[in-house]
Amino acid sequence: MRIGELAKATGTKAETIRYYEREGILPAADRRDSNYRDYSDNHLAALTFVRRARQLGFSMAQVRELLALSNHEDNPCQDVDRLVQLQLTEVERKIADLNALRDELGQMLRSCQADKIGECQIIGSLGRQSVM
């Protein structure tokens, strides 16, 4: 299949696929006489894997690790578990941060009853003091 078909099949832009190839995240495709890239089902599977991992928030570096691990059938699962656990922890940290943020923003909205900036609690709470 050509790059456009692979792109459609995986919901990835062709440019992104070429980028992955440059970065060594995906193996290079075969080339036709026209020099067009020609992809196999293996490529489809690999790209699906990569996209899924990226959607789950793994960095490119982590995706590389996952790919490397997945290529050795007899590697211990532990290494994969560790990466997933790491990512889970990271996601939980972000959720906590965002919850705190949400509370602060909500608080700000509730606190401001003024209608002119001059008395605005929001601006005030951001630390203003004749800015500029």
Added chain:
Amino acid sequence: MRIGELAKATGTKAETIRYYEREGILPAADRRDSNYRDYSDNHLAALTFVRRARQLGFSMAQVRELLALSNHEDNPCQDVDRLVQLQLTEVERKIADLNALRDELGQMLRSCQADKIGECQIIGSLGRQSVM
């Protein structure tokens, strides 16, 4: 105060302060004979404002808006409220996304009882099929 002091006072790197000046987020500092930047309390207030807004997740463009709004005491508060509300909505969307992510990652961890990659449910669920 010199840039290093301002940096320490606000928990910002000196390089970031210079970056803000280049970007027009902060007004340029006065210069001493030595050509060192010389900051006033107004700068301290302005930078505090900017950092606080950034910590709350506002983009540079939004910070610019907030700064512009804060400079007109008789502007209606509504415009500020709108920005804060927008950011709150965005944060809530991110939280929802991350919650979904967390659930998926947790599910993956629980699902894998194997100890070899060959039978690993995690790798399997990422869409592997002889990758590479």
Added chain:
DNA sequence: CTTGACCTTGTAGTTGCTACAAGGTGCATA
């Protein structure tokens, strides 16, 4: 007078794409 901490400018790197530009290929239609 030298050491070391601080400052200056300018430029390039980070992450993960995305968006051109300038040109080649392949196929259907006039």
Added chain:
DNA sequence: TATGCACCTTGTAGCAACTACAAGGTCAAG
């Protein structure tokens, strides 16, 4: 046969918001 259009190629530059140098100037202490 021509030609139009969608698709492909490479290479380069841009995005956000910093961060990290490099090469050199300034200043106070010992």
